[in-house]
Amino acid sequence: MPHSADNLPDALYSAAQVRALDARLIAAGTPGFTLMSRAAHALWRLLRQRWPAAGALTVMAGGGNNAGDGYLVAELAQRAGWRVQVLALAAPAALRDDAARAYAAARDAGVKVHLWGGQAELDGVVLDALLGTGLRDAVRAPYAEAIARINTSGLPVLAVDIPSGLCADTGCVLGVAVRADVTLTLIGLKLGLFTGAGPDQVGTLLFDGLQAEPALVAEQGCSARRLSRNNLQRLPARARSTHKGQLGHVLVVGGDHGMAGAALLSAQSALRSGAGMVSLATREAHQSAAQARLPEVMAVAVASGNQLLALGARASVWVVGPGLGQQAWARSLLSVAAVSSAAQVWDADALNLLALGVVQIPAGSVVTPHPAEAARLLGITTAAVQADRPAAARALAARYQVVCVLKGVGSLVAAPGGELWLCDHGDPVMAGAGLGDVLAGLIGALRGQGLSALDAARLGVWLHARAGEYLAAQGIGLAASDLCVAIRHLLQELDVERA
Structure with missing residues (x-):
């Protein structure tokens, strides 16, 4: 069950620290695809709870693990009878490892995947799975255009881990960033979600630790801590x-x-x-x-x-x-x-x-x-x-x-x-x-x-x-x-x- 704003953990991490925590979990015996599947199921549960009558999903997918999460959510929505489309800004053939496996699962479930051309109509709830926490420079085309389309669509937006275009470490908008209605951040809270422009971009912030062992999380140093009672x-x-x-x-x-x-x-x-x-x-x-x-x-x-x-x-x-x-x-x-x-x-x-x-x-x-x-x-x-x-x-x-x-x-x-x-x-x-x-x-x-x-x-x-x-x-x-x-x-x- 995702943590709400009232019971979030105290620890705040940099993007590098979250990547190190992810690697620590994998090294301890949790496969990367298992973590990706847990993320997808958490996102899908949230979609159904927040927009139960939507019936349609548009996944905006990039080329990294965020895209993998998006493809697996598309598979779950397809199997549930929703009207689903994936608009891919990175060619599926370029995906690697767990993200490629996630794409294959979505394709086998009958999900329609279209390469982004700037003309496709967005439909239903938009799942932002474009860019992850590794972004450091200004968003470039075609991602900038896709983000602008999301922000002007008038549709509800759920961001995977972090709104695309937002710096995970500073909360700075890197040229342009998705304005989400809800953000489900994963494994560890990112410092940039809470300061700078972050609070204006994330909408309602929720957190899911993907069942990480508390002892493993405790061993990972953090960048800052939230003030709490x-x-x-x-x-x-x-x-x-x-x-x-x-x-x-x-x-x-x-x-x-x-x-x-x-x-x-x-x-x-x-x-x-x-x-x-x-x-x-x-x-x-x-x-x-x-x-x-x-x-x-x-x-x-x-x-x-x-x-x-x-x-x-x-x-x-x-x-x-x-x-x-x-x-x-x-x-x-x-x-x-x-x-x-x-x-x-x-x-x-x-x-x-x-x-x-x-x-x-x-x-x-x-x-x-x-x-x-x-x-x-x-x-x-x-x-x-x-x-x-x-x-x-x-x-x-x-x-x-x-x-x-x-x-x-x-x-x-x-x-x-x-x-x-x-x-x-x-x-x-x-x-x-x-x-x-x-x-x-x-x-x-x-x-x-x-x-x-x-x-x-x-x-x-x-x-x-x-x-x-x-x-x-x-x-x-x-x-x-x-x-x-x-x-x-x-x-x-x-x-x-x-x-």
Whole structure:
């Protein structure tokens, strides 16, 4: 039975790692054709469950093992009385090994196989068995034309393992890619299905491990892991004698003229996420409004870095950057943060100033860039970051010796040693101003309550995304401050689960 999005495994693999796992299974005694047959039966069961009244199937077949899966599905549909056609972009005579055997089975069952000529009509459900996980370069003719035909057909599409044209490692569309309604990925989850353009191409994602022995799977290293309730570090339980001084003092530094809201959102988030004390270092013009908006937060007017020294000495965590700006005031404050021994979370303009070389960030900090900020930090284009988000997150973590949270679809958390975690939660309703400020304050509060930089980033990213999903049910128009209460409720749920 395929795994749904609610119970997917945690391990995420590169294309090479999945190929190695496939070879490991074969070497352990499961023939390749047996794995192909298991894939075909899983796809056929899914076809019948999802589109029980379709009665017709068009298999778009390439020249690799994905095509073999497609030919075997065509055979099963033919024997079940469906109207079946295979449109082959690779001549059947060129197929090798298990794929050739699968073609022979389909031919013997009476499946009609036609060479793709660009004119054939697609019919029923379309099974995308064109290109597999080995694709690295832009899709070329005739595959590009076939993919375009699938995408404009208006027919339901089931992708075998991965939508053709999508990079399995990065989630980048290699020129053009199939937009599937459902993708059944096999043997191991591919990292590219979850980040970059991947989530827009896969539709509903399901997984089937093809009955692989868990011990064999466990021996195969993975590229990243999904964040889930089961692998997140929870906050330490609070003793009855706990007092505010044991829960961290978060100092938010930011809010230049005209940008007070960003710093206030970070402070509010830190407060609602359990920090014992929260201070805000901001412009004098914003002090009264901050005290009126958040009376629990100690709002202090600072005119320069010198005035920040005494306030910063009392804080255990600094959240630096929301609404900071990049002028002399911002540079003065950031220079003090850069030499503080407190735990640090840098966001927004703190990252832009870091990219300019104004200061150095303390090792062990957390940075929370969006793709454009990541591009400035790496000296590349935003498009280059998005073309390989995992590589960009790892590069930032290694270059600055920090924990990097690369925000966006499939947010990534990278450690300096190369470990990578991915969050596959969140919702488009979260595309709005201020949500990054909330995330920075949340991570700061978790640091203050005893979590390591990596654990605070992992838990913070997951809580932030899950809160967005929860609020998405109420429709568009999400305000960033709405997340603060939802995050508080999620933290309570985690405490109840632990109890």
